[in-house]
Amino acid sequence: MKDHPPPDTPQRCGLVAIVGKPNVGKSTLLNALVGQKISITSRKAQTTRHRITGVRTEGVTQFVFVDTPGFQTKHSSALNRSLNKTVTGVISDVDVVLFVVEAGNFAVADAKVLSLLKPGIPALLVANKLDQVNRRAELAPWLQEMQQRHEFAELIPLSAKAPKDVEHLLKVCEKYLPEQPWWYGADELTDRSEKFLASEMVREKLFRFTGDELPYTSTVIIDKFEEEPSPKHGRLVKIAATIVVERDGHKAMVIGDGGERLKRIGTEARMELEKLMEAKVFLQLWVKVRSGWADDEARVRSFGYE
Numbered sequence: 391m392k393d394h395p396p397p398d399t400p401q402r403c404g405l406v407a408i409v410g411k412p413n414v415g416k417s418t419l420l421n422a423l424v425g426q427k428i429s430i431t432s433r434k435a436q437t438t439r440h441r442i443t444g445v446r447t448e449g450v451t452q453f454v455f456v457d458t459p460g461f462q463t464k465h466s467s468a469l470n471r472s473l474n475k476t477v478t479g480v481i482s483d484v485d486v487v488l489f490v491v492e493a494g495n496f497a498v499a500d501a502k503v504l505s506l507l508k509p510g511i512p513a514l515l516v517a518n519k520l521d522q523v524n525r526r527a528e529l530a531p532w533l534q535e536m537q538q539r540h541e542f543a544e545l546i547p548l549s550a551k552a553p554k555d556v557e558h559l560l561k562v563c564e565k566y567l568p569e570q571p572w573w574y575g576a577d578e579l580t581d582r583s584e585k586f587l588a589s590e591m592v593r594e595k596l597f598r599f600t601g602d603e604l605p606y607t608s609t610v611i612i613d614k615f616e617e618e619p620s621p622k623h624g625r626l627v628k629i630a631a632t633i634v635v636e637r638d639g640h641k642a643m644v645i646g647d648g649g650e651r652l653k654r655i656g657t658e659a660r661m662e663l664e665k666l667m668e669a670k671v672f673l674q675l676w677v678k679v680r681s682g683w684a685d686d687e688a689r690v691r692s693f694g695y696e
């Protein structure tokens with residue numbers, strides 16, 4: 391265990407919400423802040439549907455990060471209503487909000503998320519993807535404009551992919567967390583189960599290997615998650631999961647020619663899970679068609695969305 395605080399220094403602990411429209415880099419930032427891959431990143435919008443917490447303990451301070459789904463404005467199915475409820479719930483109950491945008495950009499979708507911020511909770515503007523900004527000089531007036539839109543406690547242009555920037559952000563966040571005892575052990579990274587991480591990992595590979603054609607309503611359900619002691623491997627975890635898609639055509643897309651694509655999804659997910667869980671993993675995948683599930687409130691709930 392590292393970073394034990396000196397015995398007479400009071401501990402700090404608090405909740406940090408990360409909000410922003412889809413694809414601005416929230417998951418990338420969370421992973422960098424926590425220092426390990428917890429949430430799932432992907433080029434496809436809307437991959438993060440669950441409220442995920444990541445925990446980072448540094449010195450006397452424990453940061454508990456809450457990731458939120460990309461704020462959906464286009465559709466209003468039961469799934470999207472559930473997503474939006476999660477976002478609103480998350481940000482009214484935290485110590486500090488990181489409002490993430492792409493540096494130099496501010497669109498209607500950003501404004502909608504911004505309008506959800508509650509007065510009284512400090513919000514830091516995180517202007518991400520700074521590495522993609524060619525004209526740095528134009529950033530200062532843009533930052534001023536942003537300050538007019540909302541009274542941000544701090545303006546922080548950065549790249550979630552630059553470790554130094556992320557450490558700086560962590561330092562800034564620290565001030566906003568109250569003095570109180572930690573909620574988690576010093577080495578804990580997330581309160582999400584390995585079962586949950588397994589479904590997220592399969593989902594990440596699913597979207598990575600199907601490209602943009604597969605609707606984001608496709609999901610992954612873990613049917614079996616069993617751990618066995620194994621003399622040979624130490625730890626052995628057997629996982630069976632079902633990928634649920636909306637149409638027969640999507641099923642064919644996921645399976646691929648001669649089952650090639652499904653095999654690849656399974657292999658890549660298994661390899662990452664083995665690293666993450668430090669175990670030997672057997673992963674079995676099935677694909678099922680359930681049309682219209684995103685419109686069915688009861689089903690959305692039964693799949694584990696809040």
Ligand SMILES: Nc1nc2c(ncn2[C@@H]2O[C@H](COP(=O)(O)OP(=O)(O)OP(=O)(O)O)[C@@H](O)[C@H]2O)c(=O)[nH]1
Nearest residue numbers: 413414415416417418432435436438460519549550
């Ligand atoms: N160049 C650059 N790309 C970044 C940076 N941060 C994130 N990205 C990329 O932006 C894309 C979206 O990142 P995510 O972290 O998945 O975004 P998100 O906001 O969590 O997306 P949703 O889950 O859809 O809400 C990915 O391709 C990332 O690699 C950055 O600082 N610089």
